Amino acid sequence: MHSLGQIANFKTNSSFPIEKYPIALNAKLKKSIRIQKAEEVEENFHARYHCKQKTYRYIINNSEQGSSIYRNLEYFIPTPLNVEAMQKALSYFEGEHDFKAFKASGTSSKSSVRKIYQTSLKKEGDRIIIELTGNGFLYNMVRIIVGTLVEVGLGKIKPEEISTIIESKERAKAGKTLPPYALYLVKVEYEEEK
Numbered sequence: 001m002h003s004l005g006q007i008a009n010f011k012t013n014s015s016f017p018i019e020k021y022p023i024a025l026n027a028k029l030k031k032s033i034r035i036q037k038a039e040e041v042e043e044n045f046h047a048r049y050h051c052k053q054k055t056y057r058y059i060i061n062n063s064e065q066g067s068s069i070y071r072n073l074e075y076f077i078p079t080p081l082n083v084e085a086m087q088k089a090l091s092y093f094e095g096e097h098d099f100k101a102f103k104a105s106g107t108s109s110k111s112s113v114r115k116i117y118q119t120s121l122k123k124e125g126d127r128i129i130i131e132l133t134g135n136g137f138l139y140n141m142v143r144i145i146v147g148t149l150v151e152v153g154l155g156k157i158k159p160e161e162i163s164t165i166i167e168s169k170e171r172a173k174a175g176k177t178l179p180p181y182a183l184y185l186v187k188v189e190y191e192e193e194k
Helices: 018-028 083-091 143-155 161-168
Strands: 051-061 097-098 113-124 127-134 185-192
Touching: 018 083, 051 143, 083 113, 083 127, 113 185, 143 161
Parallel strands: none
Antiparallel strands: 051 127, 051 185, 097 113, 113 127
């Protein structure tokens, strides 16, 4: 998985200027990790537990030959996919549901109920870009949802069957878990301080 908008927090007693943290940290980190910004937050802030919503993106290359440059950044499937059917199926994921059928085994979450606020699927040339925004996601949930959408695009699952799969709560009825290298955490959002 890649991240375009990961948020992290730490506590320090240092008097080092906050605006200099990205420069200092980037000098020590691998080139594949970059700190974009640093800011001071409330003492009780927690980057994970205070999150209001997250947006994930999954990229599918649906060309005949794939890409050598982006091979580790997108999932390649040469068989033409029915994008209209996938768009229709994606809309069934919106709202609050028990996503037990779309979680990996061994997930430690007590509840598999999550709320998906918004979904989008667009085709840009040979790429299919799928985005999901929700209040939280189970382990591998996005990759399983997209794997199920691929099954819809291949005509193996009808768009209308998504509701039945969700209601079944059976992992075996959903599609396969797609690989992590085409998954991106795009954005993490927090409640505004009152």
